[in-house]
Each structure stands twice: as structure tokens, then as C-alpha cells.
Amino acid sequence: MCRMARPRKPLLSRDRIVETACALVDAEGLAAVSTRRLAAELGVSGPSLYNHFRTKDQILEAVADSVSAQVDLSMFDAADGRDWRTALHDWAVSYRAALTRHPNIVPVLARGPGRRPAGLRLADAMFGAMVDAGWPPAQATSIGALMRYFIMGSALGSFAGGFVDDETAYDPADYPHLGQAHLLADRQQLIDDRAFETGLRALLDGLALQYEQVGGAAGGSSAPAVTP
Amino acid sequence: MCRMARPRKPLLSRDRIVETACALVDAEGLAAVSTRRLAAELGVSGPSLYNHFRTKDQILEAVADSVSAQVDLSMFDAADGRDWRTALHDWAVSYRAALTRHPNIVPVLARGPGRRPAGLRLADAMFGAMVDAGWPPAQATSIGALMRYFIMGSALGSFAGGFVDDETAYDPADYPHLGQAHLLADRQQLIDDRAFETGLRALLDGLALQYEQVGGAAGGSSAPAVTP
DNA sequence: ACCTGAACACCGTTCAAGT
DNA sequence: ACCTGAACACCGTTCAAGT
Numbered sequence: 096m097c098r099m100a101r102p103r104k105p106l107l108s109r110d111r112i113v114e115t116a117c118a119l120v121d122a123e124g125l126a127a128v129s130t131r132r133l134a135a136e137l138g139v140s141g142p143s144l145y146n147h148f149r150t151k152d153q154i155l156e157a158v159a160d161s162v163s164a165q166v167d168l169s170m171f172d173a174a175d176g177r178d179w180r181t182a183l184h185d186w187a188v189s190y191r192a193a194l195t196r197h198p199n200i201v202p203v204l205a206r207g208p209g210r211r212p213a214g215l216r217l218a219d220a221m222f223g224a225m226v227d228a229g230w231p232p233a234q235a236t237s238i239g240a241l242m243r244y245f246i247m248g249s250a251l252g253s254f255a256g257g258f259v260d261d262e263t264a265y266d267p268a269d270y271p272h273l274g275q276a277h278l279l280a281d282r283q284q285l286i287d288d289r290a291f292e293t294g295l296r297a298l299l300d301g302l303a304l305q306y307e308q309v310g311g312a313a314g315g316s317s318a319p320a321v322t323p
Numbered sequence: 324m325c326r327m328a329r330p331r332k333p334l335l336s337r338d339r340i341v342e343t344a345c346a347l348v349d350a351e352g353l354a355a356v357s358t359r360r361l362a363a364e365l366g367v368s369g370p371s372l373y374n375h376f377r378t379k380d381q382i383l384e385a386v387a388d389s390v391s392a393q394v395d396l397s398m399f400d401a402a403d404g405r406d407w408r409t410a411l412h413d414w415a416v417s418y419r420a421a422l423t424r425h426p427n428i429v430p431v432l433a434r435g436p437g438r439r440p441a442g443l444r445l446a447d448a449m450f451g452a453m454v455d456a457g458w459p460p461a462q463a464t465s466i467g468a469l470m471r472y473f474i475m476g477s478a479l480g481s482f483a484g485g486f487v488d489d490e491t492a493y494d495p496a497d498y499p500h501l502g503q504a505h506l507l508a509d510r511q512q513l514i515d516d517r518a519f520e521t522g523l524r525a526l527l528d529g530l531a532l533q534y535e536q537v538g539g540a541a542g543g544s545s546a547p548a549v550t551p
Numbered sequence: 552a553c554c555t556g557a558a559c560a561c562c563g564t565t566c567a568a569g570t
Numbered sequence: 571a572c573c574t575g576a577a578c579a580c581c582g583t584t585c586a587a588g589t
Contacts, residue, residue: 105553130582142583143554151582202430205476207485215498223500234521236507236514240482241522245469248433248476254468257435270443272451279464286464293462294469297529304528305521333572358563370564371573379563 106139109147113157120158120199128155156211159203163213165193171224179228179306180299183238186221187246187295194250205247234309238302245294255279255286334367337375337385345386348427356383384439387431391441393421399452407456407534408527411466414449415474415523422478433475462537466530473522483507483514 115136119128130151131141148154167189170182194201208214218239225235258264258273260280265273279286343364347356358379359369376382395417398410422429436442446467453463486492486501488508493501507514 140555146553205480207480209485209487210492215501219498219500237518237521240515240518243482244476244522245473247479248472251475252433252435254471257437259437264438265443270447272447273443287468290465290468293465294472297526297533300532301525301528305525368574374572
């Protein structure tokens, strides 16, 4: 039919692999991703993937990075150091929202940014914003770390979902205070949302206290800097 | 030589399997634990394990629970509700210490207590102590959850170790604030320790603020209770 | 350049067989 | 009761072969 020799389009691309892998992880979990299964989902045979990624792990890393890329960083743009608290809050909420949209990939994200570009952009933006806001670099590093602990921990496993949804699971003789624990599974999202908000507020309140002691405001962009 | 027919001791026991599995996880990571490898370490063949555990996952659950059992809970014994802050601090430190002694099993622990006895004892003790200290049950649940987020997150992956130890890894053109990030890998433990202490202090400071608002002290054992 | 089938050295788990 | 070898249906990855 067609006389012109047109180049056949490749069946696969990195983007298509990452998208399909992400959908598979979301739908069936990390364990469901085998190279053969993923390839089948893409309509090719297993080894084909190795033309586009060096290992299966790099596919998962790419999925993780695509999730990191969904985190809003625009709150750090306003170079006004005075509002570090609001920025940190909004960033944390956006970060957690991205993770809870794809909870099954969190264990991969939790390994750290490594060489993943979106993960590094995220770390860079928040560290820079804290330093601009007047936090000493060592403290800004601590804030980056502790926010990460809290956010990853909150997304890694539901607290409520960690209990079994079975009335008879927790004998009051063994665990006198866990009588209602099996109910947690029901209201998972509500309980985890509330705990996250409570913890985030406590964290920010506590950091604000430390910010006063460190005299952070002096380093902000709206005041003369005292540190180099 | 021996005339008496003495019953031959079984080669395996649940305890010996758990101990060996824990040592293997510590030394070589979760990925190194296959039933065949673990069995070889124990001097038996792979399928033998199934006489003592129903699945490989249950072996890992048992390892995780043995780590939970190392967490000190004695600070919750003193039924004196007034010192919830100190108790919570000491508990968090002991919890994290247990996890960082066995970091490779943390992903399993992070799935939640489920039906693991030591994990449930831990949740029960801390929830009970917070309620005794005057926290309303819903708030005590939030505290249990948010402490868990923070502690698990801090143990799950080193923040510092999540960066690559390579001077050329982070181009300042791409990541203007990550110039020193490759140094983090060097001082991993120091940086993570400091971030944990900073975060824990902030969390407790923030919770103390909320405790005042909730009028928590009124429910403590040293004052007349106002709630049923 | 990109995809394939065959192959290698592994997996977790089951089961009939031994003691 | 507890351990074994053989077997099943899988893995991730390599590689020579095709286009």
C-alpha cells in the first residue's frame, strides 16, 4: 500500500515504560512488577526492556522520580525569608499528597535522592529556601532531614492500616488499651490525615521556637545578613 | 557407643531460624534472605523451614518482632501522668536505637504491628501512657501515629546516606545549594543523629503547646479527672 | 537501533518419600 | 515430627540472532 519507506516507530520508549510501570505499581504493588509482567503489559517480550534501561531497579527509580516531580516547589520561589514556616507547611502537604497518590513506590523513594533529578531539585529548593530564610546551613540540613523522616514515615505505611481489621485480634488481657484498635482500619485515611496535620503543626511550632533562639530572622533577605 | 535410645534433637527451631535470619539480614540485607540461602546458613535444605514457618514472610515478621521487643517500655510504667514528655522522649530514643541496630529490617517493621505481639505491646503501652497522662484518646492515637511516622522515617533510610558520595555528582548549575551534599555521606551518623534530636525536640515542644490548649493535665492521675 | 527466543542461575513453595 | 530431593511456576539478566 504505502510506497514510501517510513521508519517503523519503536514499540517502546522510556516514558511509556515508566508510565506503564507506575500504573502497575499503583494497581498491584511493587511485588507485581516483574520484567516479564511489565513487558507483557507493554506488548513486548521481557528482554526488550533492557534496550531502554540497564536494570529493573532503574525503571523503579525512574517511576519514583516521576512522583518526586509532582511535588510543588513554587512556595520556595518567593525569596522572602520571613515566611519559611508557611512555605515549609505547604511544601510538606504537597509532598505527602504526591506520595499518598502512589503509596506503593514510597519504599523506593525512601532510599534517598541519590542521582534522581527531581528528588535533588526538591532537596535543593527546600535547603536553599531555609538558608535564605536565615537558618544556619547545618540547621537547614537538619530540617531537610527531619521533614523527610516525618513525611516519608507518614506515607510509607498507614498507621491505622497497620492494625488488623478484626474484632477478636487484640485480646484486652494482653493489650489493655487496644480495645478499639481494630476500628482504626475503617477510618484509615481520616486518622492518618489528622495525625499528619497534628504532627506537622507540632514540628513547625517547635522549629519556630528554635528559630527565635538561633536569631534566624537576622539572616533573612529582608534584613542585613550576619553570616557570610 | 551410647546404648540408651535418646531422642534426636530436631535440627531446627523457630528461635534458631529467627536468630540466623536476623544475623543474615543485618549482615547482607533483606535481599540476601532467600529460603535456600537461609537454610544453607542453618545447615539444612530449603524446604525444612516450612516445618516451622508457613511462609518466608512470616520468618521476616518474626525477625521484625524480635527487634520491636528490644524497645524499652519501662518509662511508661510510672503511672504518673505528669511526665509524658520525658517518657515520650526516652521511648522515642530507645525505639530508634533498636531500629538503627537493625536498619535492614525496618521496611518490614514499617508495615505496622499487624499481629506481631511485641509491636502491639509497644503500641498499647504508649497509647495507655498518653491517655493516663491526660491526652484525649483521639489525640493519643494521633501522637502514636505521628511518633511512628517520625521514628520509622528516621530509621528507614539515612538522610545523609541518601546522597551520593561523589564530588562531581551534583552540578551546581542544576542544584545551586547542594554543593556540599556529597560530604553528607561521610558524616552520615552525626547528621542523622542531630536531625533526629532536633526533630524530636521540636515535636515535643509543639505537642506541649497543644497539651496546654487541650487542658490535658486535668485528666492526669495526680489531679481529678474531668472526662469519664 | 530495537526486538526476539533460548538459556543461565536463581526464586518461593508443594509434595511424596524417608526416618 | 521433622528433614530430604525432585518438581512447579516463576524470577532478573545475558546473548546470539534477526530486522
